[in-house]
Structures are given as C-alpha cells and as structure tokens.
Amino acid sequence: xxxLVVVSTFVVLVLGVLVAGLLRSHADILRSLHDxxxxxxxxxxxxxxxxxxxxxAAVALGPTAGAPALGExxxxxxxxxxxxxxxxxxxNSDRLTLLAFLSSGCATCTxxxxxxxxxxxxxxxxxxxxxxxxxxxxxxVPAEVQARTxxxxxxxxxxxxxxxxxxxxxxxxxxVDGATGRTVGQGVASTVAQLAELVxxxxxxxEPGAARxxxxxxxxxxxAREAAADDVLRAAGIHPGDPSLYPRTLDDVFPFGTPAAAPxxxxxxQPVRTD
Amino acid sequence: xxxxxxxxxxxxxxxxxxxxxxVRPPALGATYPVAQFATFPLPDxxxxxxxxxxxxxxxxxxxxxxFEYGPESLGTALFxxxxxxxxxxxDDFSPIVLRRGLxxxxxxxxxxxxxxxxxxxxxxxxxxxLRDRLVPRVNSLLTSLAVSPAVPDVPAARPRWN
Numbered sequence: 001x002x003x004l005v006v007v008s009t010f011v012v013l014v015l016g017v018l019v020a021g022l023l024r025s026h027a028d029i030l031r032s033l034h035d036x037x038x039x040x041x042x043x044x045x046x047x048x049x050x051x052x053x054x055x056x057a058a059v060a061l062g063p064t065a066g067a068p069a070l071g072e073x074x075x076x077x078x079x080x081x082x083x084x085x086x087x088x089x090x091x092n093s094d095r096l097t098l099l100a101f102l103s104s105g106c107a108t109c110t111x112x113x114x115x116x117x118x119x120x121x122x123x124x125x126x127x128x129x130x131x132x133x134x135x136x137x138x139x140x141v142p143a144e145v146q147a148r149t150x151x152x153x154x155x156x157x158x159x160x161x162x163x164x165x166x167x168x169x170x171x172x173x174x175x176v177d178g179a180t181g182r183t184v185g186q187g188v189a190s191t192v193a194q195l196a197e198l199v200x201x202x203x204x205x206x207e208p209g210a211a212r213x214x215x216x217x218x219x220x221x222x223x224a225r226e227a228a229a230d231d232v233l234r235a236a237g238i239h240p241g242d243p244s245l246y247p248r249t250l251d252d253v254f255p256f257g258t259p260a261a262a263p264x265x266x267x268x269x270q271p272v273r274t275d
Numbered sequence: 276x277x278x279x280x281x282x283x284x285x286x287x288x289x290x291x292x293x294x295x296x297x298v299r300p301p302a303l304g305a306t307y308p309v310a311q312f313a314t315f316p317l318p319d320x321x322x323x324x325x326x327x328x329x330x331x332x333x334x335x336x337x338x339x340x341x342f343e344y345g346p347e348s349l350g351t352a353l354f355x356x357x358x359x360x361x362x363x364x365x366d367d368f369s370p371i372v373l374r375r376g377l378x379x380x381x382x383x384x385x386x387x388x389x390x391x392x393x394x395x396x397x398x399x400x401x402x403x404x405l406r407d408r409l410v411p412r413v414n415s416l417l418t419s420l421a422v423s424p425a426v427p428d429v430p431a432a433r434p435r436w437n
Contacts, residue, residue, distance in 0.1 A: 074277075075277040075288065075293065076277075077277035077278065077279050077288075078279075079281065080295075080297070082297075083281065084281050084282075084295060084296060084297035084298065085279035085280055085281035085282075085284075085286075085294075085295060085296040085297070086279065086294075086295045086296075086297075087277045087279045087288055087292075087293045087294050087295070088293050088316075089277075089288075089291060089292060089293035089314075089316075091291070092291050092292075092293060092313075092314055092315055092316065093315060093316050095316075129316055151319065151320075152319070152320075153319070154319055228334075232334045232379075232402060232404070232405070235334075235405065236402075236404040236405060238404075
C-alpha cells in the first residue's frame with residue numbers, strides 16, 4: 001500500500017513537471033509571436049481578436065532603439081521600364097530613402113504600387129524618397145511594369161539590387177538613412193498604413209546627430225539659413241571681418257566680370273530643348 | 276561603383292553620384308539621348324539642363340548633363356572640337372555660364388563631337404568658392420563616361436518578320 005502511494009506521488013510529480021514545461025514553452029511561443037507583431041492585440045488582428053486576413057509576418061522596418069545598423073546601402077542601378085538607364089544613390093542626402101521591392105505579378109503588391117507613387121498621400125516623414133525596384137528585364141516584363149508606373153517616382157528594374165539587398169520576395173521594403181548611408185530597417189508590411197507608420201517610427205528613432213549634413217535650399221530659412229551660409233563661408237576660409245564680405249565697388253561684387261561681359265557663343269549657344 | 280548604360284552612353288558612376296540616361300518621348304519632336312548626373316537626389320521631372328534640380332543643390336553638390344544634338348549639328352563650327360575635354364580646371368567654371376543663374380553657383384559648358392555624335396557637356400557647381408574641391412568630382416565623372424557610335428534608327432536596322 002505504501003509502495004503504491006509512493007509510486008502515485010512520483011507519477012503525479014513527473015506529470016506536474018511536464019505540464020509546467022509545456023506551459024512555459026507555450027508562453028515562449030506566444031511571446032515570440034507578439035514580438036513579431038502577430039500576437040494577440042496586433043494591429044493586423046480583427047476586432048474580435050482573430051488574426052486579420054493579411055499578416056505577412058515579420059514587420060521590422062523600424063529599428064529598435066540602440067539596434068545596430070544593418071549595413072552599407074548600395075546604389076540601385078538598372079534600367080527603367082522604358083529602356084532608359086537609371087541609378088539611384090541612397091547615400092547622397094540626409095533623408096530617408098524607402099526602397100520598395102515589388103513585382104508586377106504579385107497580388108499583394110498592388111496596393112503598394114498605387115500608394116507609393118503618390119507618397120504625399122501616405123503622410124511619410126518630410127523629404128522621404130520613395131524608389132520602386134523590380135527585378136530586371138530578364139525576370140520581369142517591362143511592359144507590365146510600365147503599365148503600373150506613373151512617372152512620378154523612380155522605378156528601377158534591377159535584379160542586381162535584389163541580390164545586393166538580399167530580398168527574399170515581394171513585397172519587401174528597405175529603409176536607408178542617407179546621413180549614414182546605411183540600411184536602418186527592412187522587412188515586410190501587410191498594409192500601406194502599416195508601412196507608413198513604420199517609416200515614421202524609423203524617422204523618430206534616428207540619431208539626432210545623424211541628420212542634416214547639408215542645407216535644403218527649399219526649406220532652410222532664418223537662423224538655419226544663416227548658419228548654413230556661415231558653414232560654407234568658413235569652409236572657404238572666409239571668417240567674420242573678411243574684406244570680401246564688405247564690397248566697395250562693382251568689381252568686388254562681380255570679380256569674374258558682369259553678365260554683359262559673357263564670352264561670345266556661350267550665353268547664346270543655349271540648348272535647343274527644355275532646360 | 277555602379278555602372279549604367281543606354282543609348283550608346285555608359286557611365287561608371289563615382290561614389291556619391293546618381294544618374295540617368297534617357298531619350299524624351301518623340302511626341303516632343305526629334306529627340307536625342309540625354310545623360311544627367313548629380314551628387315544629390317535627382318528628381319525625375321527636371322529639364323535637360325537641370326532646371327528643377329539645380330535649385331535643390333547643396334553647396335558641395337555637383338550636377339552635370341551630357342546632351343546630344345541632332346546629326347544636322349555635325350560639322351558645324353560649334354561642334355568642331357573632337358572629343359570631350361580630358362579634365363576641367365577651376366578656372367573653367369564661371370557664374371556667368373550658368374543656364375539658370377543662382378547665387379553662389381558656377382558652371383561650364385563645352386561643345387564637341389565624339390564617336391561621330393555632337394554633344395554638349397554642361398556642369399554646375401553648388402558653390403563657386405568651393406570649386407577647388409568640387410571640380411575634381413566633375414573630372415572623375417567626366418573620365419567615367421564612354422560614348423559609342425550611334426546606331427542609325429533606319430528601317431533596315433530594325434528587327435522584322437521574314
């Protein structure tokens with residue numbers, strides 16, 4: 001009788017340990033799903049808590065605070081659907097560049113094709129540049145890509161860019177910080193609104209010191225304009241009090257000659273088409 | 276270093292440059308290739324010689340365009356020079372050469388014939404006082420360009436059914 005009680009107690013203890021292990025494993029799985037953005041309460045879920053119709057997994061476009069940058073961002077070079085050549089450098093401004101890797105035959109991409117070609121309506125951070133990248137003409141039909149383009153943003157066909165950015169499939173998005181020339185986020189998003197929110201979050205998370213290497217002539221004014229002008233003058237060796245800042249004659253203002261002195265053939269030999 | 280090429284023009288873009296080589300739609304009349312390069316984000320809807328783009332330049336930026344003219348220009352005095360300049364010096368740039376004069380900027384424009392095609396090369400510096408630093412960037416772009424003879428677009432050259 002005593003032996004039976006001991007055995008039963010032992011079995012109950014073992015089963016208890018197993019149940020505790022299973023519960024812990026389940027909790028780990030739920031936590032991981034939540035971290036991936038598809039857990040209970042995820043924005044992509046419906047009101048009653050069931051998952052939404054389109055929740056393509058990893059939404060990781062915005063970097064978490066303190067996360068390391070993802071690497072150097074390569075120039076996207078290829079051809080346009082019309083057969084012209086196009087290269088987009090992503091490290092030649094201080095702003096964010098959103099590379100959208102899309103396909104013409106991808107149903108999920110349709111909403112992104114439409115929305116990304118009117119980025120002003122997406123409420124992206126000011127100055128965010130949007131570039132659509134498809135595979136090259138060897139993998140895509142240029143006419144089908146052409147039919148989806150509006151000409152308002154660059155559309156580059158480049159299989160090489162898909163390789164450079166290790167794109168697993170479409171749609172896929174890469175966010176580059178031009179100030180550092182590095183990829184700061186990449187992944188997929190299920191909706192246009194979700195993508196825009198992730199870009200806004202990435203802009204918010206940018207390191208303060210990373211921004212604004214150069215002035216934007218269209219937006220700089222007041223004190224910022226004055227500071228930008230001071231930077232340029234200092235870089236040229238012109239400091240406060242420099243005589244060149246206080247012209248006394250017309251020659252001081254036009255040291256290379258007045259417009260009337262333009263060499264013959266230069267001012268008049270203008271291009272024949274749009275300037 | 277990215278390489279782009281179309282319409283008989285190839286560019287091995289120096290670091291920081293982006294560009295495009297295109298032909299405008301024939302609805303505008305006879306059109307010929309245009310190649311534009313910049314060290315800043317180049318909008319898609321700019322003029323051949325940079326209107327709509329040069330106003331976006333920072334002081335350390337460079338813009339350049341290689342513009343092909345029609346074959347009727349071949350043999351004229353303006354295009355008598357054979358081959359593009361090898362390099363530019365800071366003295367080649369002047370504020371009065373700008374197609375669209377913007378304070379602080381300067382430019383240079385050269386007409387020449389290369390590979391049997393008449394071109395002009397027009398470059399703008401974001402800041403004339405920084406020309407010693409910016410002209411080498413223009414030169415690195417200039418030397419990266421390659422031009423091949425034009426392929427005549429005549430019916431015999433087009434593919435057709437037997």
